Amino acid sequence: MKIAVDVDGVLLDLMDTYCEVYNEQFETNYKKSDVTRWDFFEEWEIRERDAFEIFHKIYENSSDIPFIDEYALFVLKEINEIHHVDIVSARSEQYSVQLGDTLKSHGIIDGIHYQHLILVNEKPYDIKLRLNYDLYIDDNPHLAWAIKERTEIVLFLYDQPWNRNINEKNKKNIFRVKNWIDINREIKGLELLLE
Numbered sequence: 001m002k003i004a005v006d007v008d009g010v011l012l013d014l015m016d017t018y019c020e021v022y023n024e025q026f027e028t029n030y031k032k033s034d035v036t037r038w039d040f041f042e043e044w045e046i047r048e049r050d051a052f053e054i055f056h057k058i059y060e061n062s063s064d065i066p067f068i069d070e071y072a073l074f075v076l077k078e079i080n081e082i083h084h085v086d087i088v089s090a091r092s093e094q095y096s097v098q099l100g101d102t103l104k105s106h107g108i109i110d111g112i113h114y115q116h117l118i119l120v121n122e123k124p125y126d127i128k129l130r131l132n133y134d135l136y137i138d139d140n141p142h143l144a145w146a147i148k149e150r151t152e153i154v155l156f157l158y159d160q161p162w163n164r165n166i167n168e169k170n171k172k173n174i175f176r177v178k179n180w181i182d183i184n185r186e187i188k189g190l191e192l193l194l195e
């Protein structure tokens, strides 16, 4: 299987850091759990451009963003031995070195835990589907909407407050995962199906 693993919201808990920076700048009191939409900035009444500027500021220095789940290291190493794992992020190419270094600081090493680091544009929101992976591990609800009709592709939707509006219950190719233990179990399930 060709597997695309997302970074923000799947490996790094970016939105905690985002809220901290945002609150400092605008004297607000938002928490990650308040981010209930992908386009949360519309509700928070700031311009999209300003919202993205904060993302870009954080991308420039990602070293303070907390790692989501230490168990990811074990799972990535194991699945990268059997499958082809790439890390695929919608951060622009200019943050490539910074992101590689951040991953390395958490023990995620290219060649061991993944093959390539691939960066794509932020928009369109389902742009990653053009890369033709068999399995996407991602928190983006837009991918879930786009993948519904593409039954040959599987999405593990990493549970986050901004994707809970996705009802995956009767979708055969979308599985909600809450942590990397869930991911490990679901991948084992897929492997059995493919045998």
Ligand SMILES: [Mg+2]
Binding pocket: 006, 007, 008, 009, 010, 138, 139, 140
């Ligand atoms: Mg993400």
